[in-house]
Amino acid sequence: MSTITIRKATLKDIPFLTKTIIEAEKSGTSTLSYSTIFGLNLNEIEQLISEMLLEEVDDCELSISSFLIAEENGVTAASLSGWLENASEIPSSVLKGNLLNYYLPRECFIKAAESAKYTKALHIDYIPNTFQIGAGYVEESFRGRQLLGLLTEELIKGLTAQFPSINEIYAQIFDCNTPSLKTYERAGFEIVSTKISKENDTINYLPSLKKILLKKDIKKSEQKINNLNK
């Protein structure tokens, strides 16, 4: 009998988390921002992400502690990350920027500076003191089983237990990522805004010219479920 179990990620999961981050960045396209922005090949990107994860910096999209893992009979099937933004009074974008600055080869910085204008065009700030969902990925052989939905639910439960006063959770996705959009909508998220890049060259660096911001009001959703169960 197959049973899906959910657990927190550990150092042993770094290869799967690296794959998750890469596939989430690509959002179903062949455009990998780590490659287009920094000029790295896949091996170099895998090495870079692994090194940054190994640092175990908490509260950002490159934190092992932000990830949950779904597995079936010991086989890793999916993972998803989420964290409280600004938990240590430092934005997650700063923590990620620190890691990139520390680990990226210097020659990548010139190329990165050239692309900054195009990637900024789609930047949406994370709101402090809200939960944020980061990278998610499901192995192909496990797709269609709502694992990302299950992980989202468990992530919210875990974060809410840890920070009960926080009521909002956000997810940012590219509009080309239809499977993720459907998953989050099924999980009770609603689209609150979209950002469209006016820089056409953005498409040379990122998977799409359009980003979607989704939000879920946790307490409101719980109330709705309670009312339906009455």
Added chain:
Amino acid sequence: MERTTITEKITPVFRKVLNEASLEITDQLSASDVDNWDSLSHMLLISEIESAFNIKFKLKELNKMKNVGDLISIISTKLEE
């Protein structure tokens, strides 16, 4: 180096990287106060500051900086090492 001198030296770096020509640098300024201070901008900002002062931050030092005041303090300490 005096804190005011460090501030004078980092101001043009912040303005250039964050593309904010009139950005006022104060000790309290943080990434949350400036639109588009994303991970890429932050990476470039730190790199340019390291070049300007010929220093290299440790990751632990970087992850302690909550605002520009903290950044200036760490630069000042590193210049005295």
